[in-house]
Amino acid sequence: MENLDAVVIGGGPAGLQAALTLGRMHRTVVLLDSGAYRNAPVEHLHNFVTHDGRDPAEFRALAHADLASYSSVSVRRVAATAVAPSDGQFRVELADGSALTARRLVLATGVRDTLPDKPGLAELFGTVAAHCPFCHGHEYAGRHVALLGAGPHASRLAAMMGPIAGRLTVLADGVAPDPELAEALSRAGVAVRTEPVAGFCRSAAGASVSFAEGPAEEVGGLFVTTAFAQSAPFAEQLGLDLLPSGCVRVDEFQRTSLPGVFAAGDLAHVEALPMPMSSVLTSAAAGLVAASAVVQDLLAG
């Protein structure tokens, strides 16, 4: 397909909303979705008014039903493999061997998480283990909650979970907290286990934490910090400016450093933030802003 108004790469909340906004403005758009969503491990998404507790797959199905009302929008469940500027437009190569050409490009490919390297953790991520108290804190209300790692974030996370958890334990994993942190945790009534963590396994209470030595700990919830990285190579292929977080630098209109290319969702944020405000709602909102900016940009020629 040639001369589309836009190609949106990514079928998570950012890309789905961008496609909806473009469709409502009768712009020709193809949305590409390789089917790998950041919140794939979870059964319920939270903290989005009207969608609180909804299955993410159902959220996407509802979004596809919305898009079906707009005849200028096509959805293709195929991965993009390469993007490049081409004669004043953008050419997008697809995994099925075909290609698209569009006047504007919206990148909404998200990020991928890497968990701390601990046996059993991956099986718990998204249910008993989580990385975001805004998404999962309430689900652990009243339970014994563990926080893996005694880095600088531990006291803030403990303070956020203080009013929610029944009891908190920092799993320092062989790295004793510095005296200032130890003091802050002790003042807040947070226990610290300093032994190296050997692994996790699901249990009746939630998870059982085993250590290199000493008794196991039963917890009802666990917070971990993930490392995240771009899930697609397009920022690199296009030479877009990145921020120290590894995300694409965008301005308030989701414009990247390359004219005609917009980015929305977890893969991008404005420079004033240290990292993306990762959530379904903020990603959808960014998709709306990006698509609105695409429409204005198309009007400009």
Ligand SMILES: Cc1cc2nc3c(=O)[nH]c(=O)nc-3n(C[C@H](O)[C@H](O)[C@H](O)COP(=O)(O)OP(=O)(O)OC[C@H]3O[C@@H](n4cnc5c(N)ncnc54)[C@H](O)[C@@H]3O)c2cc1C
């Ligand atoms: C365990 C977990 C739980 C979470 N829980 C919540 C919660 O309860 N509430 C909440 O608000 N947020 C939650 N989040 C955060 C939320 O999932 C993300 O902020 C949100 O999904 C980001 O949306 P996005 O559209 O940027 O990216 P994603 O949802 O990750 O979507 C990326 C899209 O890009 C596509 N893609 C990638 N590469 C290509 C390619 N080469 N070609 C074509 N398509 C491609 C993918 O297939 C996918 O469609 C959670 C995150 C995690 C990890």
